Amino acid sequence: MPIRSITREFIGKPIRCKAAICKKSGEPLVIEEVELDPPKSWEVRIKILCTSLCHSDVTFWKMDSSAPAAKFPIILGHEAVGVVESVGEHVEEVKEGDLVVPVFLANCGECRDCESRKSNMCSKFGSGAIRDMPRDGTSRFRDMNGKVVHHLLGVSSFSQYTVVDVTHVVKIHHHFPLHMACLLSCGVSTGVGAAWKVADVEKGSTVAIFGLGAVGLAVAVAAKQRGASKIIGVDLNQDKFEIGKQFGVTDFVNPSSCNDKSVSEVIKDMTDGGADYCFECIGLASLMAEAFNSSREGWGKTVIIGVEMHGSPLSVSSYSILKGRTITGSLFGGFKPKTDIPLLANKYLDKELNLDGFVSQEVDFKDINKAFDYLLQGNTIRCIIRMDH
Numbered sequence: 001m002p003i004r005s006i007t008r009e010f011i012g013k014p015i016r017c018k019a020a021i022c023k024k025s026g027e028p029l030v031i032e033e034v035e036l037d038p039p040k041s042w043e044v045r046i047k048i049l050c051t052s053l054c055h056s057d058v059t060f061w062k063m064d065s066s067a068p069a070a071k072f073p074i075i076l077g078h079e080a081v082g083v084v085e086s087v088g089e090h091v092e093e094v095k096e097g098d099l100v101v102p103v104f105l106a107n108c109g110e111c112r113d114c115e116s117r118k119s120n121m122c123s124k125f126g127s128g129a130i131r132d133m134p135r136d137g138t139s140r141f142r143d144m145n146g147k148v149v150h151h152l153l154g155v156s157s158f159s160q161y162t163v164v165d166v167t168h169v170v171k172i173h174h175h176f177p178l179h180m181a182c183l184l185s186c187g188v189s190t191g192v193g194a195a196w197k198v199a200d201v202e203k204g205s206t207v208a209i210f211g212l213g214a215v216g217l218a219v220a221v222a223a224k225q226r227g228a229s230k231i232i233g234v235d236l237n238q239d240k241f242e243i244g245k246q247f248g249v250t251d252f253v254n255p256s257s258c259n260d261k262s263v264s265e266v267i268k269d270m271t272d273g274g275a276d277y278c279f280e281c282i283g284l285a286s287l288m289a290e291a292f293n294s295s296r297e298g299w300g301k302t303v304i305i306g307v308e309m310h311g312s313p314l315s316v317s318s319y320s321i322l323k324g325r326t327i328t329g330s331l332f333g334g335f336k337p338k339t340d341i342p343l344l345a346n347k348y349l350d351k352e353l354n355l356d357g358f359v360s361q362e363v364d365f366k367d368i369n370k371a372f373d374y375l376l377q378g379n380t381i382r383c384i385i386r387m388d389h
């Protein structure tokens with residue numbers, strides 16, 4: 001049976017499937033059977049075909065169990081592609097068999113923010129139901145003892161099936177390559193959007209990217225496509241220079257080889273006073289400040305993409321801001337998922353945007369913990385997790 005096909009026998013009923021459950025902060029995921037309810041009104045049940053590990057999953061995985069936002073057991077995973085198995089009442093946008101990308105950011109299309117050109121922060125459903133379903137705050141997953149298992153970021157893709165609110169679902173062309181669709185679900189779209197929509201990088205500009213994971217490399221690809229003259233990668237992993245060159249990185253700074261200078265001083269020297277655009281794609285407040293300090297006085301713009309791993313506050317000098325530098329941030333690169341993912345998909349198909357090279361490993365679902373090992377060891381860009389069905 002082709003993997004994309006769906007069976008109709010569970011429509012309207014709970015379905016039993018395998019999910020990788022995170023039972024405690026920082027512990028390996030455990031693959032177990034769960035029961036998943038049918039979709040309620042405005043919800044979509046999706047058969048996940050493949051998923052991948054974004055650093056934000058690791059941040060939630062590591063979150064201290066005593067943190068107010070922490071809820072265990074939980075099903076992580078928010079970068080994925082799948083096929084619609086069934087839909088709840090009022091769902092007209094997608095139907096059984098459609099290929100869809102679930103996204104952590106809601107896009108209702110009707111609220112003030114969704115209607116504004118200036119925002120992608122859907123104010124009706126918020127910036128991601130961090131836990132459980134956005135409309136009623138309950139979970140659709142239970143373990144075999146009937147105990148609730150929580151959702152993450154409105155997606156929970158580390159499961160053979162998941163239920164997602166329709167505002168978090170984007171339909172894509174049925175023949176679109178699965179791995180690429182998976183990448184567009186979070187990391188790659190986020191990086192491209194940050195460069196194109198948030199920073200609006202222009203031809204000839206200088207760019208500094210802190211962190212050359214999938215997100216940072218996507219910033220590089222997008223900055224190159226806009227004609228940036230210098231794209232400086234900053235990473236502790238020296239191998240990322242050679243890797244980065246394939247994505248448009250032209251220069252490299254390893255913070256551990258800066259001797260007595262700070263990274264920002266080195267970048268200022270390399271850019272005749274500071275980079276036009278700086279991006280933080282790691283998730284550490286100290287590096288967000290360093291990125292900001294690397295930006296040029298007068299017009300330098302810093303975009304925060306990283307999710308601070310420890311929740312630490314950011315401290316920058318107000319005098320630096322007086323000198324005309326700006327600092328901003330974005331979720332999902334400022335893109336509106338429902339309109340911008342299909343646009344990016346078309347740009348990829350039309351060869352206007354080269355997104356090859358992001359998949360560095362593939363593992364079977366049963367080996368999902370290997371994806372965590374690769375990311376923690378720093379030798380991955382994106383690891384695709386193939387779902388078995």
Ligand SMILES: NC(=O)c1ccc[n+]([C@@H]2O[C@H](COP(=O)([O-])OP(=O)(O)OC[C@H]3O[C@@H](n4cnc5c(N)ncnc54)[C@H](O)[C@@H]3O)[C@@H](O)[C@H]2O)c1
Nearest residue numbers: 055056211212213214215235236281282283306307331332
């Ligand atoms: N804002 C959003 O919407 C959004 C979306 C996706 C990911 N993110 C965040 O973006 C960040 C990057 O995600 P990713 O999946 O590309 O991560 P990743 O782990 O794949 O890449 C991070 C890179 O940073 C480097 N690095 C780590 N610590 C460093 C340090 N102290 N100095 C220099 N380099 C260092 C690593 O070597 C690695 O190359 C994460 O914080 C993630 O949570 C945000």
Ligand SMILES: [Zn+2]
Nearest residue numbers: 054056186187
């Ligand atoms: Zn992500």
Ligand SMILES: [Zn+2]
Nearest residue numbers: 108111114122
């Ligand atoms: Zn909205």
